[in-house]
Amino acid sequence: MGGDLEFAVLARVRSTMDFLSIRLYKACKGFGTDEECICRVLGCLSNGEVRELHDRYNELYAEEEEPFDHFETLIKSELSGSLLDAVLHLLESDPPKSHWDDMDTYEPNAEVEADEFREHLETNFDEEQAMFLGNSDLDGPLRLVNADKHFINEGYDYDLYVDHDMHEDKDVAYLMESTPDDETAAQELIKGLKGMLSDTQGEEAKLAAAVEGSMAAYYDQARDMRFKDHHLNQLLTDNDGMLEFCAGRDADAVHEAVEGWGTDEDKLIRILCSLTKRQLRRVDEIYSERYGKTLREVTDGELGGIFEGSFKYFMKCAMTPPAELDAELLRESMKGLGTNDSLLCEVVCTRSNKDLRAAKELFAEAEGKSVEEWVEGDTSGFYTTFLLRCLRADRQEGFSDEKLAQRQAGEMQAAG
Known part of the structure; x- marks a missing residue:
């Protein structure tokens, strides 16, 4: 095996980061640099994936001579100008993070919601249905009775299996099979019935105490789940709101960087190369809505100079x-x-x-x-x-x- 077939097979069987590390190494080794290959490899990856590639490359080529023994050193030796700045931003920048609401309000809000949920469970506990479920085979998902409307997320169902026998009434029929002929036999029968009644009442009291204790524990567990659920949803809502705000702000910042005479090169690179792929797509959508062009059209058409050649190709890979x-x-x-x-x-x-x-x-x-x-x-x-x-x-x-x-x-x- 050799040639194109060998290259294709090796690309197929190697891990993605191993293959891309080899691609980068070969793109820089020898006479000249395959900048398109570098742009394509790095532009198609997210910020986190670029950092993962950075680490894997350093592991694979640690024994090579400088600058091939270290990813960042190699990139700095082979690239320059705006393209180098963009790649370094992928390595060094994290996406914007902040909070839409004051985080100090999250736990108190979740506490209130959790307490209301626990009260709802106690107030709406359906004893009859619970007894019916308790005497059924628990071989499927178990849900809290009358509580579904208070859950935002699914995921609180557990497959439970019981390994004990269901409760069965004791057989007392044998006590009624005989008709006593004398007072002594009748007294013995009454004594036996009273003993059975006492045992039954004792078991009932124990079961009632166990149920009372377990119900309190399950109410506490349900309250804890509700607290975590509400707290998590506040964080998710907060994150979505802040990312939406940041996307709108970045779209406006891109427009400010390219409008009028000249281009604010540093600002443009700082914005576009610090975003995750998902954030970049949202900025692109908002930019299109507000200014009638996609980011790709801006870099392909309106911007000259710094976006010519390899950097333009890099931005195409990053934004498409x-x-x-x-x-x-x-x-x-x-x-x-x-x-x-x-x-x-x-x-x-x-x-x-x-x-x-x-x-x-x-x-x-x-x-x-x-x-x-x-x-x-x-x-x-x-x-x-x-x-x-x-x-x-x-x-x-x-x-x-x-x-x-x-x-x-x-x-x-x-x-x-």
Whole structure:
């Protein structure tokens, strides 16, 4: 095996961060720098993923000579200007964090909500239904009776299984089977019945005490769950509200950076390269609503100078939605004369099933032909067969089957 097929297979079997680390190393090694490869690799990743790649690269190439032994040193030696600033922002910047409401109010609000919920449970406890459930097989989800309307989130159901016998009334029929002929026998019968009644009353008292104690414990547990639920939802609501505020603010800041004569380069890089992919997409949506253009259109059309060449390509990778970008990269890898096999393998062999299916759908809509048809026209031999197999987007994901892996490794070794 060699050439494009070997590259494709290695891209498929290596972990994503290992493969991308190797891509970066090769993009910088030797004469010249493949800036497009660097832009594509880093621009497609989130801030956190770039930091993960940074750590993995340093592990893989720790024994190399400078500057190849350290990710950041390598990037600084190979890139410059706005592109370097943008990449460093990906490494060093965290997304904006703050709070929409005063956090001091969260716990008191949650305490009030939890107390009201506990009171609701005590007031609306349905003893008859509880007794019915208690005498049923607990082999499914258990819910709090008459409490659903107070829950915001699902997730408080537990599959419970009982390992004890259900309560059964004691058999006293045998005491009534005989008709005593004399007073002594009658007295013995009455004594037996009284003893049975006393035992039953004692058991009933014990059960009542146990129920009373357990109910209090469950009320406390339900109150605690409600407190955590309300507190969590305050944080989620707070986070969503603040992110929405930040997205609107950043959209306006981008507009301020590009309007009029010249461009505030530092401000633009600081805004766009410190956001997560999700935040960047929301800024793009708000910018489009307010100013009639997408961020991609701004960087492609209105901005010249600093956004020419590699940096412009980097911003395209950073701001384009993943499926749309992958479809564009697939087209870029096969359009015109010749095929960019490394780019083709980078997309086809490293994306998840979900990502590949989304990219294939957008590609077919834009080109009128499937990715598979383009691949068959641009490649040949086992290389084509392998790429088409990857494009099925049906490989096992989420867990590993050790026995299957060993068997397949043996088959590959036997095949040479």
